[in-house]
Amino acid sequence: MALTVLEPEGLYPDSSVEDAIWQGAARVLRGNAVNDMSSLSDAMLAQADAIMTLRCSVRAEDIARAPNLKLVVRMGVGYDRVDREACAARGVIVCNTPDYGTMEVGEFAVLLAMSLRRGLTLYHDTQRGDTPAPWAFIRHPVVRRQEVQTFALLGCGRIGTAAGLRAKALGYRVVFFDPLQPNGWERGLGFARVRTLDALLEQADVLSIHTPLTRATRGLIGERELRLMPKNAVVVNTARGPILDIDALARVMQDGHIAGAGLDVIPVEPPVEPVPELLRAYRDRAPWTLGRLIITPHIAFHSPEAWDDIRRLSVETVRDVLLEGKQTNVIPPQSE
Template sequence: MLTVLEPEGLYSDTAIEQAILGPGVRILQGNAKSSLAELPDEMLAEVDGLMTLRMAVPAEQLARFPKLKAVVRMGVGYDRVDRAACAARGILVANLPDYGTQEVAEFAVLLAVALRRGLTLYHDSQRGPAPAPWAVMPSAIVRRQEVQTFGILGLGRIGSAAALRAKAFGYKVVFFDPYQPNGWDRALGISRARTLEALLEQSDVLSIHCPLTRTTRGLVDEAALRRLPKGAVVVNTARGPILDIEALERCLRDGHLAGAGLDVIPVEPPVEPIPSLLRAYRAQEEWTRGRLIITPHIAFHSPEAWQDIRVKGVETMRDVLVEGKRTNVIPPESD
């Protein structure tokens, strides 16, 4: 009999998992809150398949799973799993590339529109000390959508969905993704930038949708941000370490960038030392008002998305562990 472990104790029962995996699979639930290290060796010794949502799977913890054959990351990003250590032992790693697509795409575009139409500017102004200005507030952040270019970095499922939504708002949409084949831009009715630099130089809004890999970590650094047109807005709903948050703060403070919307930051949840940008936002420093939105990695959230996480996660585990398929398996040689 195979054994599948869900270490975080996410659900009150395992009825859905058992129905999908079948009678030949035993399902264990742990109660770990932050780390696999919280679980006993005797539990991990029996595990053939591991399903994780928030929990990291580092090499030192993988060594505690002598029978492990498959890890399913119950989300799109797979940077929390040590894939090199898995590959060395022949452990397959899979993700859920098709959950939460609509939610994250909508959230990215809504962050941009809320900033660019002044929603946050006027919301913040009316919450300030009286008398609040009951009038138009001139600001570089407010622009008509149709005169702007919406730049998308990474045109996977979420990036493609964001492209269609931004296009519906009237933006001219341009993307850069060296891994997408030719023709994908024509299928979506958008334009392709041949280089990252070309994308940046024309993006009034830059929306980040690439995965966190060796090549994308720190990709949007200060030099990249300075290539954006003056008064641009940056949105990140992908992974925090792709964007240099300290450089972002400098570009916001000196006025090169008009605003930013972040659903992700480099370390989540934030720990000391708290990034100075987040500290300024929490303190409601005047320069952040109307220019900055920070949310706690919740762009994916809806009841429907949570159900997708559960069902698609266990379906992927069934395919890979029980049926020997390659559903959503990430090649070990990929970035």
């Protein structure tokens, strides 16, 4: 009997990719869930040997309703949406797809920094409205030359490395902090390694966050850390919202210490009331945000090619782990 793989969000219109890779050994079952699987029936979950999920969380109560579940594949890099403790207790394997979206997210991080640092956002914001700014340059601390700045990577895995290489090509000096990378790993990249987070922040004209969300990284960048950065620095986050305290970010932007920020992620997605001050000010076009703040709805990964990759890689991971007994992209239960 073929295995049943539940894709709770109904992301794709057919099963052509799945059928070509699984060759009849598994079938896909599509739901219409949004954010969590509470809307899916017990009967649907009871059929699932595996779950492939993008933004839909996999909670302990979902796992309890899936007695045949053997595998959860997070269709993306981060796996914080999966209750891995509940999975481990049941012997359910958890995997991610770390090879997708690397180029898109790396490029987007640098794009956010460049849009702020070269004034694209500044002039876009100030040339609109009933009383646009004069047709002239604006002296503003967010605008800097790339070649005099340090681009600091917090986390230097696949995406951090992609962002760093692009920043280096544009003239930035690139430094990184990543205690998980072995000594000497950076040779040949042209990046400088620092040994502590504080040392990274103290020279970060641009801080680009690329670490996964774990118990250790939740709230890692707060007001103390932001104030360690040089005055008029820029913060970019394309990783996970809870890593950065955006209430603290609002404070240090309003008092002028941080010149700008580009966020593709926020702590609660989609935002719910009451929305954070930073997001409210952005939506209201508060004067202190103009030219200084970019917020996008967790879309840094998006391209047609990335959607194709995430589907294929997730399907291949199911094949490798359940059908061929491999350890492809398996997340160890004891990892953070």
